[in-house]
Structure formats: structure tokens, C-alpha cells
Amino acid sequence: MSFSDFRTLNVDSLVEYIKTVPSLSSKLGNKLDGLTVKEVGDGNLNFVYIVIGSAGSLVIKQAVPYVRLIGESWPMTKERAYYEASSLKEHRRWCPDHVPEVYHFDRTMCLIGMRYLEPPHxxxxxxxxxxxxxxxxxxxxxxxxxxxxxxxxxxxxxxxxxxxxxxxxxxxxxxxxxxxxxxxxxxxxxxxxxxxxxxxxxxxxxxxxxxxxxxxxxxxxxxxxxxxxxxxxxxxxxxxxxxxxxxxxxxxxxxxxxxxxxxxxxxxxxxxxxxxxxxxxxxxxxxxxxxxxxxxxxxxxxxxxxxxxxxxxxxxxxxxxxxxxxxxxxxxxxxxxxxxxxxxxxxxxxxxxxxxxxxxxxxxxxxxxxxxxxxxxxxxxxxxxxxxxxxxxxxxxxxxxxxxxxxxxxxxxxxxxxxxxx
Amino acid sequence: MSFSDFRTLNVDSLVEYIKTVPSLSSKLGNKLDGLTVKEVGDGNLNFVYIVIGSAGSLVIKQAVPYVRLIGESWPMTKERAYYEASSLKEHRRWCPDHVPEVYHFDRTMCLIGMRYLEPPHxxxxxxxxxxxxxxxxxxxxxxxxxxxxxxxxxxxxxxxxxxxxxxxxxxxxxxxxxxxxxxxxxxxxxxxxxxxxxxxxxxxxxxxxxxxxxxxxxxxxxxxxxxxxxxxxxxxxxxxxxxxxxxxxxxxxxxxxxxxxxxxxxxxxxxxxxxxxxxxxxxxxxxxxxxxxxxxxxxxxxxxxxxxxxxxxxxxxxxxxxxxxxxxxxxxxxxxxxxxxxxxxxxxxxxxxxxxxxxxxxxxxxxxxxxxxxxxxxxxxxxxxxxxxxxxxxxxxxxxxxxxxxxxxxxxxxxxxxxxxx
Incomplete structure (x- = not known):
């Protein structure tokens, strides 16, 4: 499998990406104009975007090839996204009430589309x-x-x-x-x-x-x-x-x-x-x-x-x-x-x-x-x-x-x- | 990988097999007429042949898809031969004095060719x-x-x-x-x-x-x-x-x-x-x-x-x-x-x-x-x-x-x- 097409997304390119993925755009009711996109990753590793439209919402999480807390000087495999998506699905299988749904996984982009846990979460x-x-x-x-x-x-x-x-x-x-x-x-x-x-x-x-x-x-x-x-x-x-x-x-x-x-x-x-x-x-x-x-x-x-x-x-x-x-x-x-x-x-x-x-x-x-x-x-x-x-x-x-x-x-x-x- | 060509060898077909494999026939000095072949497997699982020629010797071990001790009623993966060949090589890497050399491994045939541990072993x-x-x-x-x-x-x-x-x-x-x-x-x-x-x-x-x-x-x-x-x-x-x-x-x-x-x-x-x-x-x-x-x-x-x-x-x-x-x-x-x-x-x-x-x-x-x-x-x-x-x-x-x-x-x-x- 090739990871050569990986690129780190930003708020703008993220919207373009969503438009190309039916399993994501459908969660937004296919209403992709005027989306609100906010980067909220405050963890140590990844970028996390909340995407809210007039007819739906979702979260996009992208792994980057380093430890975000430290910076590019501490490389970290971005394939972790694959294991996150796999384990989320496996854990949800056994405990659907307490694990959010995964809508989409893109191994090349190390990107997971999943349920937005809306306020007051x-x-x-x-x-x-x-x-x-x-x-x-x-x-x-x-x-x-x-x-x-x-x-x-x-x-x-x-x-x-x-x-x-x-x-x-x-x-x-x-x-x-x-x-x-x-x-x-x-x-x-x-x-x-x-x-x-x-x-x-x-x-x-x-x-x-x-x-x-x-x-x-x-x-x-x-x-x-x-x-x-x-x-x-x-x-x-x-x-x-x-x-x-x-x-x-x-x-x-x-x-x-x-x-x-x-x-x-x-x-x-x-x-x-x-x-x-x-x-x-x-x-x-x-x-x-x-x-x-x-x-x-x-x-x-x-x-x-x-x-x-x-x-x-x-x-x-x-x-x-x-x-x-x-x-x-x-x-x-x-x-x-x-x-x-x-x-x-x-x-x-x-x-x-x-x-x-x-x-x-x-x-x-x-x-x-x-x-x-x-x-x-x-x-x-x-x-x-x-x-x-x-x-x-x-x-x-x-x-x-x-x-x-x-x-x-x-x-x-x-x-x-x-x-x-x- | 295909295992569809697996066939259990016998004393005769074994010699034909050896003739087609240079790494085995060379160990017999390429003198393949008048080989002595003896099945000696007395373990619980496999068939083992000692092959002795005028210019060399070797052992052929073939795994079959059942437990030999019990018979075909107890199926057992024959891919164990792959793990045997791999571990023999790895163990020999760390302890060459006490692990015999592997000459040849055929994954399809689940067959290992290796050193004959000659008498008085x-x-x-x-x-x-x-x-x-x-x-x-x-x-x-x-x-x-x-x-x-x-x-x-x-x-x-x-x-x-x-x-x-x-x-x-x-x-x-x-x-x-x-x-x-x-x-x-x-x-x-x-x-x-x-x-x-x-x-x-x-x-x-x-x-x-x-x-x-x-x-x-x-x-x-x-x-x-x-x-x-x-x-x-x-x-x-x-x-x-x-x-x-x-x-x-x-x-x-x-x-x-x-x-x-x-x-x-x-x-x-x-x-x-x-x-x-x-x-x-x-x-x-x-x-x-x-x-x-x-x-x-x-x-x-x-x-x-x-x-x-x-x-x-x-x-x-x-x-x-x-x-x-x-x-x-x-x-x-x-x-x-x-x-x-x-x-x-x-x-x-x-x-x-x-x-x-x-x-x-x-x-x-x-x-x-x-x-x-x-x-x-x-x-x-x-x-x-x-x-x-x-x-x-x-x-x-x-x-x-x-x-x-x-x-x-x-x-x-x-x-x-x-x-x-x-």
C-alpha cells in the first residue's frame, strides 16, 4: 500500500476533501456550502476538526508523522490512525453505547471521519x-x-x-x-x-x-x-x-x-x-x-x-x-x-x-x-x-x-x- | 501464496523431488543414482527421510496436514514446517554449534532439507x-x-x-x-x-x-x-x-x-x-x-x-x-x-x-x-x-x-x- 499521497490537511483543504467522500458528505446532508470548520486538537498527537453544516456534523481526525506536543523533531508513525479506526470499530462492536461511530477511514491520509460529540459533551x-x-x-x-x-x-x-x-x-x-x-x-x-x-x-x-x-x-x-x-x-x-x-x-x-x-x-x-x-x-x-x-x-x-x-x-x-x-x-x-x-x-x-x-x-x-x-x-x-x-x-x-x-x-x-x- | 501443489512424498517421489532442487542435489555431490532413502520419522507429527548417496547425505522432513501419531482424524496445519525452518535458521544464527544447517525450504511442499546428523548421533x-x-x-x-x-x-x-x-x-x-x-x-x-x-x-x-x-x-x-x-x-x-x-x-x-x-x-x-x-x-x-x-x-x-x-x-x-x-x-x-x-x-x-x-x-x-x-x-x-x-x-x-x-x-x-x- 502506498502512503505517498499523504498530505496534512488544513481548514480549507479539509472541505475539498469532504466533498470527494460520499460517506462524509452524506453525514452533512450533502449541504457542503457554508460549513463551519474548527481545529480543536488539544491532545499531544493529532489534528482534530469539528465540521458543522446546516444539515449535519462530523469530526475529522488526522494523524501527522510526528508528536504534535513536541513538534517535527519527534517523529511518530502516522499509521496509528489505522489502529485507532480499527480499535474504535472493535470496541464499538462490544460497547456501542460508549464508543462513537466511525463514518470513514482513509489509510493513505491517516484520516478518520466520525461522530461529532455535540455539546454539552x-x-x-x-x-x-x-x-x-x-x-x-x-x-x-x-x-x-x-x-x-x-x-x-x-x-x-x-x-x-x-x-x-x-x-x-x-x-x-x-x-x-x-x-x-x-x-x-x-x-x-x-x-x-x-x-x-x-x-x-x-x-x-x-x-x-x-x-x-x-x-x-x-x-x-x-x-x-x-x-x-x-x-x-x-x-x-x-x-x-x-x-x-x-x-x-x-x-x-x-x-x-x-x-x-x-x-x-x-x-x-x-x-x-x-x-x-x-x-x-x-x-x-x-x-x-x-x-x-x-x-x-x-x-x-x-x-x-x-x-x-x-x-x-x-x-x-x-x-x-x-x-x-x-x-x-x-x-x-x-x-x-x-x-x-x-x-x-x-x-x-x-x-x-x-x-x-x-x-x-x-x-x-x-x-x-x-x-x-x-x-x-x-x-x-x-x-x-x-x-x-x-x-x-x-x-x-x-x-x-x-x-x-x-x-x-x-x-x-x-x-x-x-x-x-x- | 498457493499451497495447492502440496503432495505427500514417498521414498520414490522424494528422489525425483531432490533431482529438481539444486541446493539439495549439490549436497549429494550431484550423484543421485543409487541413493539410499529411509523413512525414520518416529515423532508424533511428521515424515522424516534420511538420504545417503556416494558423495553426501541429507535429511528431508515433510509436514503432513494431520497429527501422525493419531492419524488423519486429527487435522494439523502443515504450515508448521515454515515456522520450523524459520526458527531453525534464527536459532542457528545465535547458536551455530548446536543447531543443524537448513539447506532448503519449500513452503508449498512443507518440506525442509537439512543436515543429516550422522551416526553415532x-x-x-x-x-x-x-x-x-x-x-x-x-x-x-x-x-x-x-x-x-x-x-x-x-x-x-x-x-x-x-x-x-x-x-x-x-x-x-x-x-x-x-x-x-x-x-x-x-x-x-x-x-x-x-x-x-x-x-x-x-x-x-x-x-x-x-x-x-x-x-x-x-x-x-x-x-x-x-x-x-x-x-x-x-x-x-x-x-x-x-x-x-x-x-x-x-x-x-x-x-x-x-x-x-x-x-x-x-x-x-x-x-x-x-x-x-x-x-x-x-x-x-x-x-x-x-x-x-x-x-x-x-x-x-x-x-x-x-x-x-x-x-x-x-x-x-x-x-x-x-x-x-x-x-x-x-x-x-x-x-x-x-x-x-x-x-x-x-x-x-x-x-x-x-x-x-x-x-x-x-x-x-x-x-x-x-x-x-x-x-x-x-x-x-x-x-x-x-x-x-x-x-x-x-x-x-x-x-x-x-x-x-x-x-x-x-x-x-x-x-x-x-x-x-x-
Whole structure:
């Protein structure tokens, strides 16, 4: 296949492009005059355009061959768009309520046309910074995680289907290498890309680089990330990859997808909720001390895991005589044994979740890419205090993850790491 | 690519085939009249021909689309020949002294032409049954395992190279499914293919099917086999996949190769040596009580692991600043830390080795494919006694594997499981 005709679009050429693609122009009711086109990509990698016409709307996302956050000096395969489109379709197959529809994919142009998530949809992270409660968030995200992870694992797949998926997503190796670098490597060594709230956290950043016990655990997580083909994971499931309203939750931006460890997805989501929690003191003011909101976040962490656990096990029970080749019902043939293996599976998954979630927290504080939760706290001293608490908790969770049996125990440790509620 | 021209060869058509292939006929000095051709395949899967002429020799191995041991009723992808040829070449690249040269590969015919391992080479398992000591075996096999496993892992590979290998060998999924079934599933359930020394071991076979703790551990091993892409493993490294003389050790029959857990290879080799150990009492007679030979086997188990450990670490040290992306030297940047991660890596690998090795032992006693070590003991009562001891040890090692720190401890447990040396 030839990628020789790739060109980066702009607002004008985008409209010309749409005119040539029936599956896109039809979504605009074929009324292509007077379209409003706005570039809104605020992520680290891509260009994203919202296209609104008199009879319809859509979003166009184009991958460019470098890391947008850094610039052309950091090349990055634009073929990630293919894996994003493929994984969006696969995840939507298993969870249509929480994954937007893909209208069009152009591999040459590395371009996806998809549903515009209309207002009042906002990026979840912005809602968390603003202190907005989403009563259905835990229910929806647990639905997404349980369905996408279960149905793309060997609990549901035959070995044949599983190996096919593994092989396909091996092609997304450029983006896997990016994760390996920015999540599992750079924060633990001197790197030109690292930054932190300086000078407040200088000693913290150095302590991480010198923490042998932490680096041994991070090596184990990195191995698991590189070697364990457990399910087709989203690969970047933080709170900016989720768009929400009070009754809708939509997961986007899956260009990091590959067949990897489930805990990397669940950990990304929970870890970013914990970051949001520790940022709240920085957003508190005279009219809102955010105490109630912090309780909502803790409840959401707890419910997200508990509902995920419940739904995942329900899917397992439903399909235990199905095509999945991991646990044959002729072997795991009594309720006691079935219960034992499910408990072990979920406990291992909780440990992975805590490990990966903590690694994701650490990298957002001392690595290249930071989060608005903290960045929007203007006072650097106040910001550093919030970040320090999150960092200490993350190191503790990462090192001690195997001691946790339930999410309640995790929430207790979060509470005890927060001096404002002692 | 078309496989439509595949046809199973016989002694006559094989000679006609060789005449059309210069890379084969040249190995016979182009003297193709009066060739001696003998079919010698005694494995479970393929046809193997030894071709000897007046000016050279070679071996032709052809895969057929079913499991030879069972017959055409058990179909099996013949494309395994491609993965055998590929892995032979890759393993020979890293360990030329112990992997025979491939002269020719024909993907359509699923046919490999390779070096004939001339007499006195015999299959190692036959040597073990005969009570022959191979003083260089531990040195050679540790060389093979350390070199092939290290150089095809992320300790040496970049992520890019590693994902490419993973994707390629995903195509060998038919053969991986066969292993999943015969090693990790059938022995733990009622299966028409299972057999054992009956009625002596009827209760033992049933106990395995009802041992919840064992089945939970086997599930974990199976997951690791299916999901963990650690290195390009041989995939079937038992003592019939090795040909030996007193000074040569050659590893053959790698059609089970894929990117999987290292411990599966090391465990296959050590597990089959343990089977050989427990079979010795069945081969003892008035002139040879085999006691001295049993000590040699124990020494070989110990040396194989210890030399493997030493050589693997030496390769790691040599390449620690190389292209391998698992442990960057900028992070694991002091001798103490380097030592800690290496010890952890090797201890985990020992646990995997004991787990997989034990699973391989169990399946050879109560599963479909048995081993000559025991099968050659004519008296079924005597045979069952040997098998029972091996089975008990395997169950113990499998369940308790995480408690072992060194191979000495394993050898001690083998001794204590052997009433004849109490």
C-alpha cells in the first residue's frame, strides 16, 4: 500500500476533501456550502476538526508523522490512525453505547471521519477540574471496560482469533514504543523531555530516579506492557480520552490500542481519577472547598472498580461454555473452582491496575506530558503540594500493590495520604 | 501464496523431488543414482527421510496436514514446517554449534532439507534409556538455551524487532493450540486421547482431574503460555528433540516455535531429564543398578540450570548498553540495581521453568503422548511405580514452585521423592 499521497490537511483543504467522500458528505446532508470548520486538537498527537453544516456534523481526525506536543523533531508513525479506526470499530462492536461511530477511514491520509460529540459533551478531565459530578460515569466506564476487555481476551476469543488480533496490532509498535519511553522509562532517568513543578519537586524527581525498589517494580510493569497479550486495550484511557455529559459517556482517542494487559486500561482510568482527587485542594476556594466533590471522586473510583468487577464476572459466567479457550468448562467444572479462578483473576487484575495506574500518575507529574488537573492550579507552591501527595501515594501503591485485596482498601489509603481530611 | 501443489512424498517421489532442487542435489555431490532413502520419522507429527548417496547425505522432513501419531482424524496445519525452518535458521544464527544447517525450504511442499546428523548421533532420550552419560550435555544445552532465548528477547531486541517476531510467529497458532490442548487441558479433564498405565494409575489420573489447587496453577501457566511473548522459544524442547554423541549436541524439531515464555523451553528440557531420572529404577538390572547414572542425571539437571543462569547473565552484562529495550542502562544504572533486577529475572524464570517443566511431566504420564523412558519398562507394575513418583514430584513442584530459589533445592526435593535413595 502506498502512503505517498499523504498530505496534512488544513481548514480549507479539509472541505475539498469532504466533498470527494460520499460517506462524509452524506453525514452533512450533502449541504457542503457554508460549513463551519474548527481545529480543536488539544491532545499531544493529532489534528482534530469539528465540521458543522446546516444539515449535519462530523469530526475529522488526522494523524501527522510526528508528536504534535513536541513538534517535527519527534517523529511518530502516522499509521496509528489505522489502529485507532480499527480499535474504535472493535470496541464499538462490544460497547456501542460508549464508543462513537466511525463514518470513514482513509489509510493513505491517516484520516478518520466520525461522530461529532455535540455539546454539552466536554472532555471528562475538564469536568473534573470544574468540579462537576457525573452520576453515571462509574456505571458507563465499567460497562466500557468490562465489555471491551472481556470480549477481546482469551476468556471469549479462541486462540486462533486471539493470535490474529495480536499479530495485527503488533503493527502499532511505534506508538507502543512511545508509551514505553514516556511512561516506563523517561520518568526514571534524566531526560530532556521531563519536567516538573520546579524547584518545589526537584528533590521528588531526583528521589524517583534513585529509588531502586520502585525501578525494579516499574521494570516488571514494563515487561508486562511489552509482553503480555491479554486483551485489545484502548492504551490511553485517561480522563481526556472520555467525553461526557450528565447522561452520556463516550470513549475516544484509541490510537494507542494494541493487545496488551487489561490493567493498563483500568489503571489509566482509576489513576487519572486519583490525580483529579489530589488536584481538588488546588481548585478549592472560598465558595467551594471541594470536600463534597472529593468524596464523589472516591465513590466513583470505588464504584468503577466494583461495577467493572461485577460486569466482567457476569460476562465470564455467561460465556463460560463459549468459544473462549482460557478456562475450559470441562476442567473448571464446579462452582467452587470457578469461583476460585475468578477471584484469582480479578485480584491479579487489581494488582496490575494499581501498578499501571500508579505508573501513569507518576509520569504525569515528573514526565513529559502533564495534566490539566494540576496545570490549571496557577500557584506553583499550591500545585506542587497537590502533586507531591499524588506522587507519594502512587509510589506507595506501585510498590505495595500486591497487598490490596479490594478497592475499599485502596480508597482508605488515598484518604490517609490526604492531610486535608485527617 | 498457493499451497495447492502440496503432495505427500514417498521414498520414490522424494528422489525425483531432490533431482529438481539444486541446493539439495549439490549436497549429494550431484550423484543421485543409487541413493539410499529411509523413512525414520518416529515423532508424533511428521515424515522424516534420511538420504545417503556416494558423495553426501541429507535429511528431508515433510509436514503432513494431520497429527501422525493419531492419524488423519486429527487435522494439523502443515504450515508448521515454515515456522520450523524459520526458527531453525534464527536459532542457528545465535547458536551455530548446536543447531543443524537448513539447506532448503519449500513452503508449498512443507518440506525442509537439512543436515543429516550422522551416526553415532542418537536421540538423547534413547541415550538416557540406555544409561549413557553425556559429559558435555549440560554445557551444550545451556549454551543453546541461553543464546537462543537471550537474543530473541527484549533484553536484546528493540521493541520494533520484537513485535515483528511476535506477529510472524502468531501464524503458528494451530500448533500452539495443539500444545494448549495436550499439555494444559486434556490431562486435567476426561479426554478420549488420554491414557496411563492402567489400572495402576487410575486413581492418580482421577486425582489430577479433581485437584483444584493444581488446576488453578495450571490455568496460570496456560495463560502465560498463551499471552506472554518473551522470546522465540523452541516450543518442544524435550529429550527427543536433541540428538547427541559424546561430543556433539544438536537441537532439532522446532516446529512448535513461537514467541512465548522462556521457562517453557528450559522447563521442557529439565522436566524430561527428571522423567528420565524416575525411569531409571525401571531399567535397573542385576548388572547395573543405575544408581551412578541417576547421580549423573541429577548433576546434569543442576549444571544445566546453573550454566544456563551464568551464560544468560553474561550475555545480559555484555549487551546491557545495547539495543535491548527492557532495561535501559540509564535507569538500571548501578551494579547493585543491575544485580537486583537480574536476580529477580532469573528467579522468576526458575519458577516458570519448574511450573512448565512439571506440566510437561504430568502430561507425559496421563496425557496422549508418552515417553520411551517409561514405555520401555515392560512390567506395567514397575512402570507405574516409576511414573507415580514422577507424577507426585511434578504436582509438588508445580504447586510449590515459587518457594524455590536455587536448582540445588529442586534436586534435594527430587532425591527426597525417590524412596530408593532414602
Amino acid at each position: 466536554i472532555i471528562l478531565r475538564k469536568g473534573l477540574v470544574a468540579g462537576i459530578e457525573y452520576p453515571l460515569l462509574a456505571d458507563h466506564m465499567s460497562e466500557f471496560m468490562a465489555n471491551t476487555l472481556f470480549h477481546t481476551s482469551l476468556l471469549f476469543h479462541s486462540t486462533t482469533d486471539h493470535k490474529r488480533a495480536v499479530a495485527e496490532y503488533c503493527g502499532n509498535e511505534g506508538i507502543c514504543r512511545l508509551t514505553e519511553q514516556v511512561v516506563f522509562s523517561d520518568p526514571y532517568k534524566v531526560s530532556e523531555h521531563n519536567r516538573w513543578t520546579s524547584p518545589y519537586l526537584d528533590a521528588e524527581a531526583e528521589a524517583i530516579r534513585e529509588d531502586n525498589a520502585l525501578k525494579i517494580e516499574v521494570a516488571e510493569l514494563k515487561s508486562k506492557f511489552c509482553e503480555r497479550a491479554q486483551a485489545l486495550i484502548h492504551g490511553d484511557l485517561h480522563t481526556s480520552s472520555v467525553m461526557v455529559t450528565s447522561d452520556s459517556t463516550q470513549v475516544i482517542d484509541s490510537e494507542f490500542a494494541f493487545v496488551g494487559p487489561m490493567g493498563y486500561d483500568v489503571g489509566a482510568f482509576l489513576g487519572n481519577l486519583i490525580l483529579a482527587y489530589f488536584a481538588q485542594d488546588g481548585h478549592a476556594n472560598a465558595t467551594n472547598d471541594r470536600k463534597k466533590y472529593k468524596e464523589w471522586i472516591l465513590r466513583t473510583i470505588e464504584e468503577s472498580w466494583n461495577l467493572f468487577h461485577k460486569k466482567f464476572i457476569a460476562l465470564w459466567d455467561k460465556h463460560k461454555d463459549g468459544s473462549g479457550e482460557a478456562y475450559l468448562s470441562a476442567i473448571y467444572n464446579n462452582p467452587e473452582l470457578q469461583n476460585l479462578i475468578q477471584n484469582k483473576y480479578m485480584e491479579d487484575l487489581l494488582h496490575d491496575t494499581l501498578g499501571f495506574g500508579s505508573a501513569k500518575m507518576i509520569r504525569r507529574i515528573v514526565g513529559v506530558a502533564h495534566v490539566e488537573d494540576f496545570e490549571s492550579i496557577a500557584d506553583p507552591g499550591k500545585r506542587a503540594n497537590c502533586e507531591r501527595r499524588a506522587l507519594h501515594l502512587a509510589k506507595l501503591l506501585l510498590k505495595e500493590r500486591r497487598k490490596f485485596k479490594t478497592i475499599d482498601q485502596v480508597v482508605s489509603v488515598i484518604r490517609s495520604a490526604d492531610p486535608s481530611i485527617q | 542418537i536421540i538423547l532420550r534413547k541415550g538416557l534409556v540406555a544409561g549413557i552419560e553425556y559429559p558435555l550435555l549440560a554445557d551444550h544445552m545451556s549454551e543453546f538455551m541461553a543464546n537462543t532465548l537471550f537474543h530473541t528477547s527484549l533484553l536484546f531486541h528493540s521493541t520494533t524487532d520484537h513485535k515483528r517476531a511476535v506477529a510472524e510467529y502468531c501464524g503458528n497458532e494451530g500448533i500452539c493450540r495443539l500444545t494448549e490442548q495436550v499439555v494444559f487441558s486434556d490431562p486435567y479433564k476426561v479426554s478420549e486421547h488420554n491414557r496411563w498405565t492402567s489400572p495402576y494409575l487410575d486413581a492418580e489420573a482421577e486425582a489430577i482431574r479433581e485437584d483444584n489447587a493444581l488446576k488453578i496453577e495450571v490455568a496460570e501457566l496456560k495463560s502465560k503460555f498463551c499471552e506472554r511473548a518473551q522470546a522465540l522459544i523452541h516450543g518442544d524442547l524435550h529429550t527427543s528433540s536433541v540428538m547427541v554423541t559424546s561430543d556433539s549436541t544438536q537441537v532439532i524439531d522446532s516446529e512448535f516455535a513461537f514467541v512465548g515464555p522462556m521457562g517453557y523451553d528450559v522447563g521442557a528440557f529439565l522436566g524430561n531429564l527428571i522423567l528420565a531420572y524416575f525411569a531409571q529404577d525401571g531399567h535397573a538390572n542385576a548388572t547395573n543398578d543405575r544408581k551412578k547414572y541417576k547421580e549423573w542425571i541429577l548433576r546434569t539437571i543442576e549444571e544445566s540450570w546453573n550454566l544456563f543462569h551464568k551464560k544468560f547473565i553474561a550475555l545480559w552484562d555484555k549487551h546491557k548498553d545495547g539495543s535491548g529495550e527492557a532495561y535501559l542502562s540509564a535507569i538500571y544504572n548501578n551494579p547493585e540495581l543491575q544485580n537486583l533486577i537480574q536476580n529477580k529475572y532469573m528467579e522468576d524464570l526458575l519458577h516458570d521453568t519448574l511450573g512448565f517443566g512439571s506440566a510437561k511431566m504430568i502430561r507425559r504420564i496421563v496425557g496422549v503422548a508418552h515417553v520411551e523412558d517409561f514405555e520401555s519398562i515392560a512390567d506395567p507394575g514397575k512402570r507405574a511405580n516409576c511414573e507415580r513418583r514422577a507424577l507426585h514430584l511434578a504436582k509438588l513442584l508445580l504447586k510449590e514452585r515459587r518457594k524455590f530459589k536455587t536448582i540445588d533445592q529442586v534436586v534435594s526435593v527430587i532425591r527426597s521423592a525417590d524412596p530408593s535413595i532414602q
